[in-house]
Amino acid sequence: AQTVTQSQPEMSVQEAETVTLSCTYDTSESNYYLFWYKQPPSRQMILVIRQEAYKQQNATENRFSVNFQKAAKSFSLKISDSQLGDTAMYFCAFMKGLGTNAGKSTFGDGTTLTVKP
Amino acid sequence: EAGVTQFPSHSVIEKGQTVTLRCDPISGHDNLYWYRRVMGKEIKFLLHFVKESKQDESGMPNNRFLAERTGGTYSTLKVQPAELEDSGVYFCASSHLSGRSYNEQFFGPGTRLTVL
Numbered sequence: 001a002q003t004v005t006q007s008q009p010e011m012s013v014q015e016a017e018t019v020t021l022s023c024t025y026d027t028s029e030s031n032y033y034l035f036w037y038k039q040p041p042s043r044q045m046i047l048v049i050r051q052e053a054y055k056q057q058n059a060t061e062n063r064f065s066v067n068f069q070k071a072a073k074s075f076s077l078k079i080s081d082s083q084l085g086d087t088a089m090y091f092c093a094f095m096k097g098l099g100t101n102a103g104k105s106t107f108g109d110g111t112t113l114t115v116k117p
Numbered sequence: 118e119a120g121v122t123q124f125p126s127h128s129v130i131e132k133g134q135t136v137t138l139r140c141d142p143i144s145g146h147d148n149l150y151w152y153r154r155v156m157g158k159e160i161k162f163l164l165h166f167v168k169e170s171k172q173d174e175s176g177m178p179n180n181r182f183l184a185e186r187t188g189g190t191y192s193t194l195k196v197q198p199a200e201l202e203d204s205g206v207y208f209c210a211s212s213h214l215s216g217r218s219y220n221e222q223f224f225g226p227g228t229r230l231t232v233l
Binding site: 004037043044045046047050091093095103104105106107108109110 | 121159222
């Protein structure tokens with residue numbers, strides 16, 4: 001079974017600064033995907049960024065980037081130039097890529113990020 | 118294109134009552150997943166439909182929970198009778214079914230269930 005751990009229940013950052021959210025996971029699978037989802041207050045959860053385990057290059061999406069350390073099973077999210085709209089709950093998630101239960105996601109507890117003006 | 122929708126957005130019921138949650142996936146998405154987040158903890162998988170068939174229901178907590186997806190379109194999740202520990206947010210997600218190993222899951226806004 002897979003586990004995902006987010007050790008920071010709450011974080012805050014000043015607008016325009018950079019913040020890093022931590023995530024570690026445990027799995028014996030070799031083919032998998034890692035995700036960061038964002039859920040703003042009272043709104044839908046949306047995908048922020050995705051990383052395929054077989055890719056060594058870290059994924060980036062505009063101001064969002066990840067530091068994927070496969071051997072250490074670490075998958076942190078860096079948000080640069082933080083904006084007020086980044087205030088949300090962030091979930092780290094694992095998805096097995098192939099075989100039985102592929103597509104089923106395992107989530108961490110979430111990190112509440114507050115961007116302060 | 119309409120996203121995943123869930124109804125109701127909130128439900129407050131008393132212990133012992135029955136509640137039915139509904140999820141309408143994105144049109145054409147054969148995969149449908151139910152998850153729930155209880156007591157501010159992690160989001161946990163409940164079950165997975167492929168069209169109208171239950172592919173994996175290993176996360177269903179007990180036989181008070183019944184999920185259906187008749188016709189392979191919308192899905193319902195019924196809790197009968199509801200207990201206090203069932204309170205939480207129930208999420209639905211859908212994705213395409215294809216030969217690719219990865220298909221993005223799109224989440225609904227969730228139904229917040231409160232059992233008093």
